[in-house]
Amino acid sequence: MNKVLPPSLTCIFIFLLSLGTGYSADNHDNEGVVGEGHEHTPLEDEMSAIGKAWRQVKRGARKPENNADTAKIVETILVHVEKSMEYVPMMTEDVLEADRDAFVEAYLREMGVFMASLKELHAAFKADDNAKANALIAQLDEHRKMSHGEFRPPEDH
Numbered sequence: 001m002n003k004v005l006p007p008s009l010t011c012i013f014i015f016l017l018s019l020g021t022g023y024s025a026d027n028h029d030n031e032g033v034v035g036e037g038h039e040h041t042p043l044e045d046e047m048s049a050i051g052k053a054w055r056q057v058k059r060g061a062r063k064p065e066n067n068a069d070t071a072k073i074v075e076t077i078l079v080h081v082e083k084s085m086e087y088v089p090m091m092t093e094d095v096l097e098a099d100r101d102a103f104v105e106a107y108l109r110e111m112g113v114f115m116a117s118l119k120e121l122h123a124a125f126k127a128d129d130n131a132k133a134n135a136l137i138a139q140l141d142e143h144r145k146m147s148h149g150e151f152r153p154p155e156d157h
């Protein structure tokens with residue numbers, strides 16, 4: 001009776017075990033969970049939702065027949081950006097007190113620019129202008145890199 005489980009059974013076993021522990025690799029609504037070294041901030045939860053929707057938008061941009069649906073995903077991102085503006089980056093507390101207001105103002109300004117570009121992207125999908133949508137996606141990706149460089153802790157990059 002010293003048999004090794006076949007791979008399929010091993011998978012089922014691991015799955016059942018994961019149900020038992022409540023573990024999820026993507027557990028974002030549990031504020032108390034210590035995931036990657038610290039508790040998840042509400043801003044990280046918003047960003048994580050933006051990240052997932054952003055991947056869908058990039059895939060959608062390659063399928064002009066799906067433009068109406070892709071425009072809806074951009075609308076979802078806009079809602080998460082609005083929510084993101086209710087929070088401040090976790091790096092804020094590491095900034096010298098004298099510079100803190102300016103740091104938060106810069107963050108909100110960048111979010112405003114981000115939002116304006118997203119609205120342009122939304123309009124491009126509505127107008128079935130996929131060339132423009134792709135150009136805006138490249139621009140938004142550059143903006144993401146720049147903003148993360150400025151406002152996201154370096155160890156998270």
Ligand code: HEM
Pocket residue numbers: 041042043044045047048050051054088089090091107110111114140141143144147148151152153
């Ligand atoms: C397409 C654009 C963007 C995408 C796809 C994106 C995605 C992400 C993702 C996946 C994370 C990590 C979340 C986690 O650890 O669970 C993150 C973190 C973060 N992002 Fe973005 N992001 C974008 C734009 C921006 C912009 C424009 C800003 C600022 C103006 C920004 C500020 C931040 C900050 C501050 C964090 C760290 C969270 C915290 O401090 O609590 N992101 N982002």
